[in-house]
Amino acid sequence: MNPQTGLRTALFERHRAAGARIVDFGGWDMPLHYGSQKEEHHAVRRHAGVFDVSHMTVIDLVGTDAERFLRHLLANDVAKLTEPGKALYSCMLNFDGGVVDDLIVYFFTPERYRLVVNAATREKDLEWIGARSDGFEVELSERPDLAMLAVQGPDARELAAGILPAGSRETALNLAPFFGADAGDWFVARTGYTGEDGFEILLPSAEAGGAWQALLDAGVAPCGLAARDTLRLEAAMNLYGNDMDDATSPLEAGLGWTIAWKPEEREFVGRDALEAVRARPDRRRFVGLLLEDKGVLRSHQRVVVDGVGEGETTSGGFAPTIGRSIALARAPAGDYDRVAVEIRGKLLNARIVPTPFVRHGTVRIDV
Amino acid sequence: MSELPGDLKYTEEHEWLRREEDGSVTVGITDHAQAALGDLVYVELPEVGQDVEAGGEMAVVESVKAASDVYAPVGGSVVAVNDELGDDPEKINADPYGDGWIVRLSPEAFDEAALLTPDAYQELLDKLDD
Numbered sequence: 001m002n003p004q005t006g007l008r009t010a011l012f013e014r015h016r017a018a019g020a021r022i023v024d025f026g027g028w029d030m031p032l033h034y035g036s037q038k039e040e041h042h043a044v045r046r047h048a049g050v051f052d053v054s055h056m057t058v059i060d061l062v063g064t065d066a067e068r069f070l071r072h073l074l075a076n077d078v079a080k081l082t083e084p085g086k087a088l089y090s091c092m093l094n095f096d097g098g099v100v101d102d103l104i105v106y107f108f109t110p111e112r113y114r115l116v117v118n119a120a121t122r123e124k125d126l127e128w129i130g131a132r133s134d135g136f137e138v139e140l141s142e143r144p145d146l147a148m149l150a151v152q153g154p155d156a157r158e159l160a161a162g163i164l165p166a167g168s169r170e171t172a173l174n175l176a177p178f179f180g181a182d183a184g185d186w187f188v189a190r191t192g193y194t195g196e197d198g199f200e201i202l203l204p205s206a207e208a209g210g211a212w213q214a215l216l217d218a219g220v221a222p223c224g225l226a227a228r229d230t231l232r233l234e235a236a237m238n239l240y241g242n243d244m245d246d247a248t249s250p251l252e253a254g255l256g257w258t259i260a261w262k263p264e265e266r267e268f269v270g271r272d273a274l275e276a277v278r279a280r281p282d283r284r285r286f287v288g289l290l291l292e293d294k295g296v297l298r299s300h301q302r303v304v305v306d307g308v309g310e311g312e313t314t315s316g317g318f319a320p321t322i323g324r325s326i327a328l329a330r331a332p333a334g335d336y337d338r339v340a341v342e343i344r345g346k347l348l349n350a351r352i353v354p355t356p357f358v359r360h361g362t363v364r365i366d367v
Numbered sequence: 368m369s370e371l372p373g374d375l376k377y378t379e380e381h382e383w384l385r386r387e388e389d390g391s392v393t394v395g396i397t398d399h400a401q402a403a404l405g406d407l408v409y410v411e412l413p414e415v416g417q418d419v420e421a422g423g424e425m426a427v428v429e430s431v432k433a434a435s436d437v438y439a440p441v442g443g444s445v446v447a448v449n450d451e452l453g454d455d456p457e458k459i460n461a462d463p464y465g466d467g468w469i470v471r472l473s474p475e476a477f478d479e480a481a482l483l484t485p486d487a488y489q490e491l492l493d494k495l496d497d
Contacts (some may be wrong), residue, residue: 037431226405227430296409296429318408318431325409334471344427344434 005029009054010147010205011212018222023361025225026120028055033224041230041320043221044194045361048153048160050212050220051228055119058146058202059129060112062175063138067110073132075250075268076107081107087179087191091250091258092117092128093270097277098246099253101125102238104191106180114187116148120239132269140355147208151220152198152231154361157190160199163214164188172199193228195235195359234319236288236328236355242299243314243328249277252330253314254286254355263335282333288355289339290365291325293348301327302342303350308334313341324367328355371397372464376479378440383464391446392477395468396428396437396459399492404430404434412448413470419445426469428459440482443474447463478488 005102006029015022020031031052033040043049050314061070070078076090086107092100100141101121113289117125129140161169168183175181177197180189203211216222229239236254238244244253251259251274259274260266277283291297297316309332316327327350331339340347353365375383381400385393401407409461411427419425421442432481449468459467483491 033405036406230431294409295411296434298434318429320431 007055009052009068010208011052011054014209014212015052015222016196017248020222021188023225026055026118028119030055031222033226034222037224037226037230038320040221040223040227044153044156044196044227044231045321045358046154046225048151048156048198048220049223049227049291050215051150051152051223051225052147052208052212052228053150054147054205054208056148057117057119057122057125058143058148059115059117059126060141060143061115061138062112062138062141064111065137066113069133069136069138070105070113071266072136072268073129074103074271075259075267075274077268078105078107078113080260081105083179084108084160085175085189087178087180087189089107089245089258091255092125093250093268093274094128094246095270095273096247097249097270097273098247099240099244099255100128102240102244102255102258106189109337120241143202145205146202147205149201149208149211149215149227150192150194151201151215152192152194152196153220154197154258156196156198156220159218159220160201160215162218162232163211164201174254181354193235193237194231195237195356196231196361199305212325230317231321231325233315233317233328234321234356234358236357238328239315247273247281248330251256251277252284252286254328280324284333285330285331287312287352288325289313289316289329289341289350289363290322290353290356290357291327291341291350293350295325295346297327297341297342297343297346299327302348303331304340304342305332305334305336306340308332308336311339319357322363322365322367326353326357371489373485374438375464375485376402376482377485377491378482379491380438382437384438384440386477387471390397390473392395392441392443392472392474393468394425394437394440394470394479395463397488398463399495400435401460401463401467404423404428404433404435407459410456410459410469412450412452413445415445415448417445419443419472428456428469434484438467439470439472441472441474443472445470446473447471451497
């Protein structure tokens, strides 16, 4: 066995007992799959699956300056959030306009928010947020006491509602997309990272084992990080570290829609640098690719556009729902709809297609 | 892990070989290899008639997760490929030593001593598990 043990979630022993193949992910020992990542993928598209995402970092933010601080810290604007429980996806930028991390922020009151950031960037994020909060009346507290389950799929909400604390079932089922609500001392949100409907549930770690088992007993399939990756790729949802990073502008990572340019007087971190990128005519495109030749696209393969320039796939793989190979790619500026991708020394044909590739169980591209 | 078929030879690269009665050699990847790769989604096969060198790349198997070369355990020419893998690469997952065979070679030479017996391959697998 690996002599170096990583961090473990409250569900680690259950994963192992279920036959999970365990891998290191951002310092955590996490389940990659429980036998077949493809079957897990299909379970989420067709029925319901549950992912242990307790490795993700939850940070509560409380204080009289909480709103003012987040309007400074984030490229999206929390002032858009007016209804309690509403969630917002945002990038957190550095001064050069690169992405420190992408995150979800939940609004409760202008003095109380909750952030969910990536596991692999935890230390960097905490340091960055802490440093930026100087001069703001705001307190940050990490919530390692909470476990997090993502229950996803067309039947996910119905099945997950059945395991929620008594009295909160109705509240949960009435949540609109991208809203969350307290459910006893749990928190339930209609969010996810798969392109399917579902819930993400935050709950005390001590109760995670029981909740996990209850979901499995209800017929929800345990799913690992491998299926999570193919599901999010089909949904064209970015993965931090693959599709964007500290050196990549959100404008070159397909995340322009998450930037709140207005009001113009809002001075968020990275704004000046971002304005400069926005003005550049040679800004790289971020596109979805469908491989037309036989083979499998992977992350970080060379993309060649005849007479235009080169780029690279940022995430790529076999898409189980489509039965073909797809990728997200950063490609040179220009007007073209076909590219070549270098796979194992050969240039293969790929076509630019609109994203998402798959949404709510349905293939959205012409194959 | 299931038991290794006793009538096959193996390589350190996790291929198996079977000497057929006509002298040709059938090659596939082992159960251990298919399990490590996970669900296979694509197999790149050589052309029939193509010559391969011992130890050279002969085919590529790609799973949802990764691509892996299949090396020619012996030199020779390709006399048949398993075309059914084109539509159904998961045959390798389902039946690695049977329907999931990959290539049949007509070997130039067949040096048994250079290959692993089932016991020797099992020993290699045991070491990997440690």
